Amino acid sequence: MKETNQIVKKSNDLITAKYRLTIIQQYVLHNVISQIHIEDTDFKKYEVNVRSIAENHGIDTKNAYRYIKKSALELNKQPIIIGDEIEGIALNWFSSVRYNSNRGTLLVDFHPDLKPYLLQLQGYFTQYENKNIQRFKCVHSLRFYEFLKQKQNLGKGKEFYVELTLAEIRSMFCFSDSEYKANKDLRVYVIEPALKEIHEQTDLSITDTQFLKKGRSINSVYITAKPKTASKTSKNSDSSDSKQKTVEIPTNIVKQSENADVSDLQHRASKITGL
Numbered sequence: 001m002k003e004t005n006q007i008v009k010k011s012n013d014l015i016t017a018k019y020r021l022t023i024i025q026q027y028v029l030h031n032v033i034s035q036i037h038i039e040d041t042d043f044k045k046y047e048v049n050v051r052s053i054a055e056n057h058g059i060d061t062k063n064a065y066r067y068i069k070k071s072a073l074e075l076n077k078q079p080i081i082i083g084d085e086i087e088g089i090a091l092n093w094f095s096s097v098r099y100n101s102n103r104g105t106l107l108v109d110f111h112p113d114l115k116p117y118l119l120q121l122q123g124y125f126t127q128y129e130n131k132n133i134q135r136f137k138c139v140h141s142l143r144f145y146e147f148l149k150q151k152q153n154l155g156k157g158k159e160f161y162v163e164l165t166l167a168e169i170r171s172m173f174c175f176s177d178s179e180y181k182a183n184k185d186l187r188v189y190v191i192e193p194a195l196k197e198i199h200e201q202t203d204l205s206i207t208d209t210q211f212l213k214k215g216r217s218i219n220s221v222y223i224t225a226k227p228k229t230a231s232k233t234s235k236n237s238d239s240s241d242s243k244q245k246t247v248e249i250p251t252n253i254v255k256q257s258e259n260a261d262v263s264d265l266q267h268r269a270s271k272i273t274g275l
Contacts, residue, residue, distance in 0.1 A: 006034035009127040011117040015146045018081040020174040023139045024071040025078070027057050029093060030142075032108055033118065034130045040119055048072070048106040056134050065104055072097050072106050082117075089113075126150045132202040140173065141201075144194040148204055148225050158226060159207060165220040183218045187211060191221055203228050 008030050021029065031053055032046045054064035076092045083089060091113050098107040110118065128149045133142050147162050154160045166186055169175075173190070180186040192209075199206040208224040 006130040007127055008033050008130050008133075009036070009038075009118070009121060009125055010146075011121055012124050012126055012150055013082050014080070014114075014117040015126050015150050016172060018172055018174055019078055021075070021078055022071060023136065023142075024059070024068060025075050026133075026136075026139075026142050027053055028068060028072045028106075029075065030130060030133060032110070036118055043110045043112065043115065043119070046108050046110075048108060050104045050106065058135060065101060069099050069101075069106060072108065073099075129203070135201050136197055138193045138197050140190050141194040141197040143173065144191070144223075145198050145202060145204070148198065148223065152204075152225075152227065155226065159224055160226070161222060161224045163212075163220055163222045166218065169221075187218070187221075195223065198225075 010033065028048060031048055035046045036043075048068075050065045050068045051061060053059065053068060054061045059067070072094075075097075076094055079090045079092055081088055081090050092111045093114070095109045095111045097109075099105075100107070126146060126149050128145075133145060136142055136145075147164065148160075151160050151162050166183055169186065169190070170180070180190060195206050195209060198204055204225045205228050206223065206225050208222075210222040211218045212220045212222055214220075
């Protein structure tokens with residue numbers, strides 16, 4: 001059961017909010033968001049067809065229901081924080097999740113406090129086609145894609161850029177103080193794999209990536225992107241026109257060499273995939 005070309009539309013406050021979800025939780029969430037219609041004034045009960053999610057996102061259908069159901073039920077353990085250290089609000093995604101194993105479906109209700117961020121959006125919002133995020137495997141790719149789509153209109157159909165400090169990235173992704181403590185780890189395990197997937201899988205080309213220093217340390221990443229032409233917009237887009245060389249995943253992260261420690265390689269790969 002394939003999904004139609006559905007649109008995901010969010011307030012920019014939600015794009016830049018602080019939260020942390022697994023890749024499966026992101027798939028479930030955006031499947032539901034894409035069911036909201038522009039004319040809706042209130043949330044409805046939204047049905048999630050688990051087989052459809054599995055097929056569209058390349059998930060093994062054998063254990064898909066158990067895995068996706070578990071991910072959906074745990075979504076509310078990961079609240080969204082909108083605001084800053086001085087003033088903000090913490091919200092849950094769903095007010096309820098009903099499941100029916102016989103039908104292979106979930107029935108979810110968005111938390112009503114999310115209405116200003118998902119309904120009747122007239123300005124200060126970001127939208128994109130759900131098909132562009134369907135094949136992400138890196139847990140961080142979707143959010144970097146949203147950061148870029150948020151700024152795309154500034155390019156007026158041509159190149160545009162996003163600059164994010166490493167502190168902003170750590171905050172928005174809710175990384176603990178011990179995670180990706182070294183800037184090199186944040187670059188290698190988070191930023192570069194995400195940009196590589198975006199360039200290969202979506203309607204955006206990453207044309208340049210610069211890591212900017214403040215003093216002797218990297219302080220921010222400056223990402224230049226542009227919309228792909230219709231002929232290039234596919235998951236197997238040719239990446240030869242990209243000047244970006246920093247987003248190739250080093251082979252020693254995900255491939256086993258003769259002297260590699262298998263458990264160490266699996267740990268490194270899990271940092272990228274989030275699984």
